Amino acid sequence: MTTLSIGDMARAFQMRRQNTELQRTLTRLSEELTSGVKSDLATAVSGDYTALAGIDRSLETLSAYRTATSEAALFTETLQTALGTAQDLSTDLAPGLLTAATNGAPTLVDTAAGDARQKFHAAVSALNTQIADRFLLSGAATDRKPISGSQEILDALMAATAGEVTASGVTAAAQAWFDAPAGGGGYLDTVYGGSAAGLAPFRVGPGDTVTLDITAADPDLRDLVRGLALGALVAEGALAGDPVGRAALVKTAGETLLAANDRVAGLRTRIGTVEAHIAHATTRNDAEASALNIARTAIVAADPYETASALEAIQTQIETLYTLTARLSRLTLADYLR
Numbered sequence: 001m002t003t004l005s006i007g008d009m010a011r012a013f014q015m016r017r018q019n020t021e022l023q024r025t026l027t028r029l030s031e032e033l034t035s036g037v038k039s040d041l042a043t044a045v046s047g048d049y050t051a052l053a054g055i056d057r058s059l060e061t062l063s064a065y066r067t068a069t070s071e072a073a074l075f076t077e078t079l080q081t082a083l084g085t086a087q088d089l090s091t092d093l094a095p096g097l098l099t100a101a102t103n104g105a106p107t108l109v110d111t112a113a114g115d116a117r118q119k120f121h122a123a124v125s126a127l128n129t130q131i132a133d134r135f136l137l138s139g140a141a142t143d144r145k146p147i148s149g150s151q152e153i154l155d156a157l158m159a160a161t162a163g164e165v166t167a168s169g170v171t172a173a174a175q176a177w178f179d180a181p182a183g184g185g186g187y188l189d190t191v192y193g194g195s196a197a198g199l200a201p202f203r204v205g206p207g208d209t210v211t212l213d214i215t216a217a218d219p220d221l222r223d224l225v226r227g228l229a230l231g232a233l234v235a236e237g238a239l240a241g242d243p244v245g246r247a248a249l250v251k252t253a254g255e256t257l258l259a260a261n262d263r264v265a266g267l268r269t270r271i272g273t274v275e276a277h278i279a280h281a282t283t284r285n286d287a288e289a290s291a292l293n294i295a296r297t298a299i300v301a302a303d304p305y306e307t308a309s310a311l312e313a314i315q316t317q318i319e320t321l322y323t324l325t326a327r328l329s330r331l332t333l334a335d336y337l338r
Contacts, residue, residue, distance in 0.1 A: 023318070055296045062289045065205055069282045071132075072202035076212060076275045078131045080268060083221075085126040087264045089119040090224055090257045097231055097254030106243045109234065109250055116231025116253060117154075123228055124150035127216055137216040138194030146194040146216035153229055154236055156190050161238060167248035170238055171230065178226045179219075192217050204281035210274050220263035227256030 093116055100112035124147050127137055134142040147153070161173040180186025182196065198213030214221075230253035239245040 052296065052299055055292050055299075059289060059292050059296070061206075062285050062292070065203070065285050066282070066289075068202060069204045069278055069285065072204060072210060072212075072278050073275070073282070074131060075134070075136065075202075076271055076278065078129060079136045079212070079214070080271050080275065082126045082129040082136055083264060083268050083271070086123040086221075086224060087261060087268070089123045089126075090228060090261055090264075093119050093228070093231065094254045094257040094261070097250050097257070101247045101251030101254065104243070104247045106246070109243070109247050112250055113231055113234035113246070116228060116250075117235040120154075120225075120228040120232040121150045124153070124225070127221070127225075135194070137214065137221070139199055139213070139215040139217075140197040141193070141195035142199070144193045144195075146192065147225075148191045148193055152191050153187075153225070154232055157229055157233055158236055158238070161233070165239070165242075165245075167239065167245045167252065170233065170245075170249055171252050174226060174230060174233070178222050187222060188217055202278070204278055205285055208281055210277050210281075212271070212274055214267055214271070218267065220260065220267055223256065223260040224264055227253050227260050230256060 096112050096115060100108040103109075128145055128147055129136055135144065135146055137146040138144050157174055157177060160177045161170045164170045164173050177186045180188065182188045194215050194217060196217070198211070198215065201209040201211045203209050216222075231250055234246050234249055234253075239249060
């Protein structure tokens with residue numbers, strides 16, 4: 001009977017190679033068990049990466065839309081808060097102006113006018129709110145302040161109404177200044193620093209955009225600012241020495257604010273509709289991303305039971321190899337002859 005054998009050195013190399021392969025397999029299975037992902041994706045997709053690449057591309061696109069919807073939600077929420085602040089100031093002021101005008105007492109009129117001036121400055125500050133270095137009401141020119149400043153408005157109005165000696169004259173001059181078109185030397189040319197073009201639409205999903213084109217040049221917001229400014233003009237000294245005219249001007253300011261509040265509420269309703277659309281798009285995108293992640297996991301995930309079983313089997317093989325190596329290392333010619 002013929003037997004074949006290998007030398008000691010060849011056997012040592014063979015045992016070392018087997019140990020290396022087993023250690024490599026042990027490392028791979030340990031990583032798969034820990035991460036839950038197959039290390040050999042080529043085998044997992046049978047060499048066809050089309051489906052996996054498509055899923056990964058869709059997930060990256062949805063991640064970009066998630067950023068866009070978050071930005072849009074923050075922008076609309078902040079704008080809603082800014083308009084809400086201005087509207088609240090106007091709502092609080094209007095009854096006081098009308099009460100002072102009805103009473104007609106100069107002291108009460110002066111007090112209401114002083115309150116109007118303070119609330120006017122606060123309202124303009126709210127309309128100049130910015131978020132992430134972007135002004136909310138400047139249209140496409142988000143790097144420019146929409147209203148140059150509240151005092152600039154009052155100074156311009158005092159100049160525009162300087163020749164008026166009646167409440168109706170001051171009111172008409174102020175309205176003409178606020179309503180003047182671009183190039184007419186009024187509000188749009190003097191204090192509005194934004195763009196005539198609206199803000200670019202937010203893209204919140206595949207083929208889905210939302211538009212938020214409200215600016216400080218909007219006629220409804222201009223009416224709100226005009227009502228506040230009329231009350232503030234009295235505190236600035238308009239119609240000085242004419243208590244009746246000052247009371248009439250305060251009354252007009254209160255009535256203007258009451259009318260403007262309803263229109264600002266309409267603007268806020270428009271913003272609320274956009275907010276609802278953004279929230280719906282966010283939910284839809286998140287649901288799609290969850291479904292794609294589940295599909296991707298089904299392709300690349302390593303089965304924990306199978307991986308654990310294979311890992312235990314490899315450990316047994318390594319232990320067996322170590323045992324054989326130890327026994328073979330004791331087989332020497334001296335031991336055999338003895």
